[in-house]
Amino acid sequence: MKQTLQLKTSQHLALTPQLQQSIRLLQLSTLELHQEIEQVLSENPLLERLDDPLDRSVRLLADGAINSAPSSQAGEAPAAQGSGEEGGAPAENGNGDAASDAGGDSGAEGGGDGEAGDWGEGSRSGSSGGDDEDGRPQLEASPVTLREHLMEQVRMTCCAARDCALVELVVDALDDNGYLEEPLEDIHARMPEELEIEFEELRTALALVQSMDPPGVGARSAAECLALQIRRMPGVPLVTRRMALTIVEKYLTWFAQREFNKLKKALDCDDEDLREAQAVIRQCNPHPGAEFASDVSDFVVPDVIVRRAKDGWSVQLNPEVMPRLRVNSLYASLMKQGKSESQLGAQLQEAKWLIKNMRQRFDTILRVAQAIVDRQRNFFSHGAVAMRPLVLREIADTLGLHESTISRVTTQKYMLTPHGMFELKYFFGSHVATEAGGEASSTAIRALIVQLTGAEDPKNPLSDSKIAEMLGEQGMVIARRTVAKYREALKIPPVSLRKSL
Known part of the structure; x- marks a missing residue:
C-alpha cells in the first residue's frame, strides 16, 4: 500500500486558555473566587483592584479604640477622579461587575493617607477630654472557655495545692460538652506511682468539679448529667424530684422513646405526676459545657x-x-509607548481575559x-x-x-x-404525579409535611400512612415510603417520638 500525504479540513471544539478560565471561574463559589483573584493579583502586576477587600475590617486608633469611620472614604474619592483612564477592559463592563468604574492610581495613596490620619490627628483629637472612658467602642474581650470558668471557681475555694492540682487534672479531661469521657480508673492508672495518689482522692476531686457551675459538668453519662442538675434544681417538690431522678437513672431509654405507658406502670403514677416529672427533666441541659464553645458560625453572602x-x-x-478590577494605567501607558518588556504583553492579555x-x-x-x-x-x-x-x-x-x-x-x-x-x-427538584395528571414539586410536598406535622395533635400524632392519605386527598399520588423518606430528610422524628402526654 502506497503512503501519501493528504490535507483534510474538519471542525472540532478546542478549549482555549480563555475558555478554560471562564469555565473555572463560573463554578467557583464567592469565597473561592476572591481567593483566585488575590492569587492572580499577586502574580500579574498589570491587574489591580479598585475595591478594598478589607474595607469592612476593624481598624484601630493609636489608643486602641476602634475607628468608626469607613476605611474606604479616603480612597474612594480619588479613585473616582481617574475614570475614563485608558485600559481597555473597564470599558467593557455593562453590569457593574468586575470591570466596573476605572479609578485613578491615587486611590491606594488616599487609603494610606486615611490610615495615617487614624493614627495621627484623629487619635489625638478624640482623646482631648482626659477621661479614659471617651465613649468610643472597644474591642470585644475573648470568650471565656469552660476550663477558665471552672478554674476560676477552683481558685475561689480553700483547697490545698495537691487538691487543686487533682481538680485541674479532672477539668483538663473534660470534653467540649462538659463530660468526663475517660474513666476515672484510667486517669488514676496514668498517674506516676511516686505521687502516691489514692483513687479516693480523684473521686473527691471529681465530686468537687460536679458541684461547680454550670450544673451537670463533670458527668460521665447523660443520665448522671441530668441527675446532677435535678438534684440542684430549686423549687421542685420532693415527690416530683424523686420521680424525675428515678426516670433519668433507671428508665431514661423509655423516656427518650416516649414509652409513657411503661413508665406509668413502672413508677405506679398517673398522667399528671408523669407530666410534672417530664417538665422537670426538660428544664435540664444535656450539654452543660456547650455554652462555652467558641465555634464561630459560618455565614453565607448571597450572589x-x-x-x-x-x-x-x-x-x-x-x-x-x-x-472591581482594572488594568494598571502606568503599565498600559508604558506599553503604548513601546518601553515595556515583551512579557508584559502576555500579562496584559491575561488581565483583559480575567476582566472579561x-x-x-x-x-x-x-x-x-x-x-x-x-x-x-x-x-x-x-x-x-x-x-x-x-x-x-x-x-x-x-x-x-x-x-x-x-x-x-x-x-x-x-x-x-x-x-x-x-x-x-434549591429551586430544582423532582416531581410527584397528581390525580389530575399534573405534577407537584417534591419541595412543595416537604413543605406540606412540615405543615401537617406542625399542626398535629401531640397526643395523637400523624403516622406516615395518615400523612400520605391526607396528601392524597389534596390530589397528590404519593406512597407511604416516599413520605417516610421526605420526613427523614426534614429530620422530623417518627410518630412514636412525637407523641406526648
Whole structure:
C-alpha cells in the first residue's frame, strides 16, 4: 500500500486558555473566587483592584479604640477622579461587575493617607477630654472557655495545692460538652506511682468539679448529667424530684422513646405526676459545657438578591461580592509607548481575559437567577408550598446554554429572598404525579409535611400512612415510603417520638 500525504479540513471544539478560565471561574463559589483573584493579583502586576477587600475590617486608633469611620472614604474619592483612564477592559463592563468604574492610581495613596490620619490627628483629637472612658467602642474581650470558668471557681475555694492540682487534672479531661469521657480508673492508672495518689482522692476531686457551675459538668453519662442538675434544681417538690431522678437513672431509654405507658406502670403514677416529672427533666441541659464553645458560625453572602417590583419580582447582583478590577494605567501607558518588556504583553492579555470572564460570570449568574425567578414566581409570593417542578434542561433551553453550565452556575451560588437564603439548586427538584395528571414539586410536598406535622395533635400524632392519605386527598399520588423518606430528610422524628402526654 502506497503512503501519501493528504490535507483534510474538519471542525472540532478546542478549549482555549480563555475558555478554560471562564469555565473555572463560573463554578467557583464567592469565597473561592476572591481567593483566585488575590492569587492572580499577586502574580500579574498589570491587574489591580479598585475595591478594598478589607474595607469592612476593624481598624484601630493609636489608643486602641476602634475607628468608626469607613476605611474606604479616603480612597474612594480619588479613585473616582481617574475614570475614563485608558485600559481597555473597564470599558467593557455593562453590569457593574468586575470591570466596573476605572479609578485613578491615587486611590491606594488616599487609603494610606486615611490610615495615617487614624493614627495621627484623629487619635489625638478624640482623646482631648482626659477621661479614659471617651465613649468610643472597644474591642470585644475573648470568650471565656469552660476550663477558665471552672478554674476560676477552683481558685475561689480553700483547697490545698495537691487538691487543686487533682481538680485541674479532672477539668483538663473534660470534653467540649462538659463530660468526663475517660474513666476515672484510667486517669488514676496514668498517674506516676511516686505521687502516691489514692483513687479516693480523684473521686473527691471529681465530686468537687460536679458541684461547680454550670450544673451537670463533670458527668460521665447523660443520665448522671441530668441527675446532677435535678438534684440542684430549686423549687421542685420532693415527690416530683424523686420521680424525675428515678426516670433519668433507671428508665431514661423509655423516656427518650416516649414509652409513657411503661413508665406509668413502672413508677405506679398517673398522667399528671408523669407530666410534672417530664417538665422537670426538660428544664435540664444535656450539654452543660456547650455554652462555652467558641465555634464561630459560618455565614453565607448571597450572589443575587430578589426584590418585589411593580411588575413582579426583580433580580439584582449583590455588589458586595463583585470585585472591581482594572488594568494598571502606568503599565498600559508604558506599553503604548513601546518601553515595556515583551512579557508584559502576555500579562496584559491575561488581565483583559480575567476582566472579561468575570463580567461574563456575573452576567450568566444574573440570567440564570432571573430565569429561575420567572418560573418560580408562586414560590416568592406564597412560599415553599407553591414551588413548581423544575429541571436544569428547562432553564438551559430557555437561555440557550448547556445543562452543565446551568449546573455550574447553581452550585454554591446563593439567592437572598423574602423567605430566606437559598442555594440556586434549591429551586430544582423532582416531581410527584397528581390525580389530575399534573405534577407537584417534591419541595412543595416537604413543605406540606412540615405543615401537617406542625399542626398535629401531640397526643395523637400523624403516622406516615395518615400523612400520605391526607396528601392524597389534596390530589397528590404519593406512597407511604416516599413520605417516610421526605420526613427523614426534614429530620422530623417518627410518630412514636412525637407523641406526648
